[in-house]
Amino acid sequence: MAELIQEEKGKKGGKRRPKKLSTRIDMTPMVDLMCLLITFFMLTTAFSKPKVMVITMPEKNPKDKPENQPQISAARTLNILLTADNRVYYYMGMADPKKPPLPTLIKTDFSKDGIRKILLDKNRELFTKIAEYRDKRLTGKLVVADTTADNAVKQFKKEDKKGPIVLIKADDKAKYKDVVNAIDEMSICNIASYAVVDPSPVEVGMLKNAPK
Amino acid sequence: MPKIKQPARSPHIDMTPMVDMFSLLLTFFMLTSTFRPQEAALIDTPASVSEKQAPDNDIMTIYVAKDGKVYFNFDNGRDTSTHFRRGMLEKMAEQYKLTFTPKEIDKFGKLSSFGMPIKDLKAWIAAEDAKAKEKLQTGVPMDSTDNQLAWWIRSARLTNPAAEVAIKGDAETDYTKVKKVMDLLQENNVNKFNLVTNLMKQDIGIKDLPPVQ
Numbered sequence: 001m002a003e004l005i006q007e008e009k010g011k012k013g014g015k016r017r018p019k020k021l022s023t024r025i026d027m028t029p030m031v032d033l034m035c036l037l038i039t040f041f042m043l044t045t046a047f048s049k050p051k052v053m054v055i056t057m058p059e060k061n062p063k064d065k066p067e068n069q070p071q072i073s074a075a076r077t078l079n080i081l082l083t084a085d086n087r088v089y090y091y092m093g094m095a096d097p098k099k100p101p102l103p104t105l106i107k108t109d110f111s112k113d114g115i116r117k118i119l120l121d122k123n124r125e126l127f128t129k130i131a132e133y134r135d136k137r138l139t140g141k142l143v144v145a146d147t148t149a150d151n152a153v154k155q156f157k158k159e160d161k162k163g164p165i166v167l168i169k170a171d172d173k174a175k176y177k178d179v180v181n182a183i184d185e186m187s188i189c190n191i192a193s194y195a196v197v198d199p200s201p202v203e204v205g206m207l208k209n210a211p212k
Numbered sequence: 213m214p215k216i217k218q219p220a221r222s223p224h225i226d227m228t229p230m231v232d233m234f235s236l237l238l239t240f241f242m243l244t245s246t247f248r249p250q251e252a253a254l255i256d257t258p259a260s261v262s263e264k265q266a267p268d269n270d271i272m273t274i275y276v277a278k279d280g281k282v283y284f285n286f287d288n289g290r291d292t293s294t295h296f297r298r299g300m301l302e303k304m305a306e307q308y309k310l311t312f313t314p315k316e317i318d319k320f321g322k323l324s325s326f327g328m329p330i331k332d333l334k335a336w337i338a339a340e341d342a343k344a345k346e347k348l349q350t351g352v353p354m355d356s357t358d359n360q361l362a363w364w365i366r367s368a369r370l371t372n373p374a375a376e377v378a379i380k381g382d383a384e385t386d387y388t389k390v391k392k393v394m395d396l397l398q399e400n401n402v403n404k405f406n407l408v409t410n411l412m413k414q415d416i417g418i419k420d421l422p423p424v425q
Contacts, residue, residue: 027227034234041241052406053262177383180258
C-alpha cells in the first residue's frame with residue numbers, strides 16, 4: 001500500500017478517481033472451449049436410433065415329422081423364390097414332383113410394379129380394409145390410440161381367410177438384403193400370413209432352369 | 213471542409229449472445245446424447261419400412277459382417293448394478309475352463325462388441341489401442357465342432373433371461389450366413405428375432421392397388 005500513497009503525493013491533489021476497469025471479460029477462450037465440446041458431442045451422438053423389424057419363426061422341433069406339419073391350401077399359396085444377382089421369381093400353388101407339370105417361375109423384382117403389384121392384387125380385400133381404417137384415422141374420423149389401432153389391424157389379419165399365404169424361399173446364393181426386402185414387402189402389402197422357409201430340392205432345380 | 217471525425221470504435225465484439233447460444237446447444241447435446249457404441253465392423257444394414265425402435269437394454273446383438281464374420285454384443289442391462297456382461301463372461305470361463313482376473317472381468321464389462329475365439333479374448337481385453345483390438349477381431353467361431361457362438365448365446369440367456377436377440381446383418385452378406393445364425397438361435401429356443409434395418413418410408417394406399425383384372 002505504501003507505493004500507492006506515494007503516487008498520490010505526486011499528483012498534487014485533485015479528485016481521487018479510481019481507475020475505470022472495463023466490465024467486459026474476454027470470452028474468447030470460453031467460446032473456443034464450447035465450440036470444441038459441441039463438435040465433440042455432435043460427432044459422437046447417435047441421433048437416429050436403429051430400427052428393427054421383428055420376425056417370428058416357427059418353432060423348430062426335431063420330433064416334428066413332415067406329415068405333422070401344418071397343411072396349407074395350395075390355391076392360396078404364393079411362393080417367392082430368391083436367388084443370385086438379386087433375382088426374384090414367384091409362382092402360385094405348389095411344386096409337387098408327383099403331380100406334373102411343374103409350375104413355371106415368373107421373373108419379377110422388388111420395384112413398385114414388381115412383386116408388390118401381384119401381392120396387392122392377391123391381398124386386395126385385406127389391404128383395402130386396413131388402408132381404409134388407417135385413412136379414417138388420418139382424416140380424424142376415427143380417434144383411437146395407437147395400440148388400439150395396432151390391435152384392430154392384427155384382428156383384421158387374423159380374420160382374413162382369402163389373402164395369399166406367402167412362402168419366402170431363399171436359396172444359398174441369395175443375399176440377406178433380398179430376404180429383408182421380401183419380408184418388408186409383406187408388411188407394406190399387409191400380408192396376413194407369410195413365412196421364411198427353405199426351398200425344396202424341386203424348387204432349387206426349378207431355379208436352376210429359370211430364365212435369367 | 214472540416215474532416216468528419218469518425219468515432220474510434222472498439223475492435224471488440226460482444227460475444228455474450230454467442231456464448232449464450234453455445235451454452236444452450238452444449239447443454240442440449242450433453243443431455244440428449246447417447247453415445248454411439250463402438251462397433252466391431254462397419255455394417256451397412258438393409259432398409260425396411262419398420263418403425264419399431266431397437267430396445268436399448270436387455271438385448272444381445274449378433275453382427276454378421278459382409279465377409280461373413282460374426283461378432284457378438286451384450287448389454288449390461290437397464291440397472292447398472294446387474295453387470296450382465298460380467299456374469300456372461302464368468303459362465304463362459306467356466307465352460308471353457310479359463311480363468312479371468314477380476315480386473316479383466318471388470319474391463320470386459322465396459323467394452324462392447326467382440327468377435328474372436330475365446331482363447332484370444334484375454335489379449336483383446338488387454339489390448340489398449342483400437343488398432344490392436346481390431347486385429348484380434350477375427351469373428352466368433354460357429355462351426356459344428358467348435359460352436360462358441362452357441363455358448364455365448366446360452367451364457368447370455370442364462371445371465372439375463374429377458375434378453376431379446378437382434379441380428380444386424382450387412383445388406384450384401386450371403387443369406388446362408390445369416391441363416392446359420394438364425395438356425396443356431398432356433399436350436400437355442402429363440403424364435404423371435406429383431407432384424408436391424410434402416411428406416412426407408414414407403415407410403416402406399418388404396419390408390420396404389422392395381423386395377424381389377
